[in-house]
Amino acid sequence: MTPPSYSSASHWYREGRQACYVRTMKSPGGILDLLEIEGQSGDVSRPGVPDIVLYQDVHGGCRIRGDIGGGLFDVTTKKGGLALAAPDFATTTIADTRHRVRCLALPMAHWQSVLDDAADGRFSFEKSGIYGRIFGSSAIGSALRNLWALCDDEGAPSRLLAQAAGCEILAELSRLGGAPFRPASGGLAPWAERRCLELMRARLSDDISLDELAAEVQLSTFHFARMFKRTVGVPPRAYLTRLRLEKASDLLERTDLPVTEIAFEVGYSSNQVLARVFLKNRRISPSDYRRIVRDPLRADALQ
Incomplete structure (x- = not known):
């Protein structure tokens, strides 16, 4: 019997035999997929998928043996440790204990052109020696933390956020693999x-x-x-957030539109998302902001 094929890492984790261990999955569709998995000890192998998959151990202390595209390994993970699995490679992996990992899957169909352009077609992960080993990177760790934090605030990442994060992480993976991306020459005209x-x-x-x-x-x-x-x-995503907050603030000041409608107007999926973004950046809720700007006496009292 021919085993089923999977179109992506997220497809495998949604429908494969480890689907019951997936705790979180966020995706803007076709750009990257974020997953958090609470795995059991034992065989955690998976079939080949056409994605670069970056794994990060959340807690550390798990002994892992197998091959994820760079030859056999046998290591004990550290908290925050990273591993990169090769695209189209059927991994063979055994975990000795329960573990919790976060996965970032980057479909090659979307990212190959970025890799080719940024490295003048010189970079090959297969030749870089970065596959199949545990490594650390403060730059990637920071990018992943920011990506998950923004997803907690806003839900599934926007396409702008997903693409910017993917570029940042691939640039660092390329540097670690020995083929740094060409630097940008100057700014925008x-x-x-x-x-x-x-x-x-x-x-x-x-x-x-x-x-x-x-x-x-x-x-x-x-x-x-x-x-x-x-x-x-600032990056495009941060500038877009600034523009959205400016527009939301203006609508709160000048109109009686419900906060939910204002959220939709500036590109957020709900009033809860707008409230989280507003609190994070302005240290005040949208409703309180509206009351204060319309009541100068209250504003003076709070100063």
């Missing part, structure tokens, strides 16, 4: 900066992607992200 910011304002309620912004100014996704940050001072 004034016309390109102006056009991008206009587009972001015009499509504030949309799930706009890094690809769309880059295409608007005829740049590759990877180099656009770096040039935008160099010019504007």
